[in-house]
Amino acid sequence: MTTIDKTKLSRALASKASARLEMWLSICSRCGLCAEGCHYYASNPRTEHVPAYRIQPLLDLYRKRGKVDAELLTEFRDIWYGTCTMCQRCTMYCPHGIGIAPLVHAARGVAVAMGLTPPGLAKGLENALEFGNNLGMTEDEYLETVEWQLEELREEMPSAEAPMDKAGAEYLLTFHPRDIKFYPQNLYNYLKLYNASGIDFTLSSKGWDSTNLGLFAGDVPKATALARNVVEAAEALRVKALITAE
Missing domain, CATH: 1.10.1060 (Fumarate Reductase Iron-sulfur Protein; Chain B, domain 2)
Structure with missing residues (x-):
């Protein structure tokens, strides 16, 4: 106790x-x-x-x-x-x-x-602070998943793109980590939607997790740190707007 x-x-x-x-x-x-x-x-x-x-x-x-x-x-x-x-x-x-x-x-x-803090939530928050996402995915795992889903999409949409770290794009796309790790078909559909819409978008190799377990946990300093990850990624790429996962 x-x-x-x-x-x-x-x-x-x-x-x-x-x-x-x-x-x-x-x-x-x-x-x-x-x-x-x-x-x-x-x-x-x-x-x-x-x-x-x-x-x-x-x-x-x-x-x-x-x-x-x-x-x-x-x-x-x-x-x-x-x-x-x-x-x-x-x-x-x-x-x-x-x-x-x-x-x-x-x-x-x-x-x-x-x-x-509930143990499961505390672990997710620990992952987010260490890896930049609450499921603890490495940058290589993230980039490989994006490349994999883009290859799949190009069989249906040959001209599809998934620009990574494109400076000056209008929109920065961010995700929920589960859509990358467990449901990559969701990423496929996101890329299909944004390519079909013709908007100027980019993905980021940093700060791509827009969930914030610090906010959900009630931990203000950690919530601030996680929000800063996304803000800094957006500012570094000089995008005009951010599209969040949820």
């Missing part, structure tokens, strides 16, 4: 506190209308899938001034990470306009500070 560092927990809570956060936590009336916009609740209508339920643990942490045990904090962690994708649809149904996704993100930041 994880030992809770009370001082560190208090600092984490203080770092996330803001007038807006406190207002949102205080005005939630638990009306449940937010559930109408939640795909978790729609697929499995359980109390713990109501978005308002997810922010209650954060409110409890502030009310108790962080005086909770490791078991309870781990339970909170599972709620924050296990029942929300931070899509923000719930806010569209909230009569008060409460930003539940930012509250969940703040709560996850507390979990990160306490070393409670």
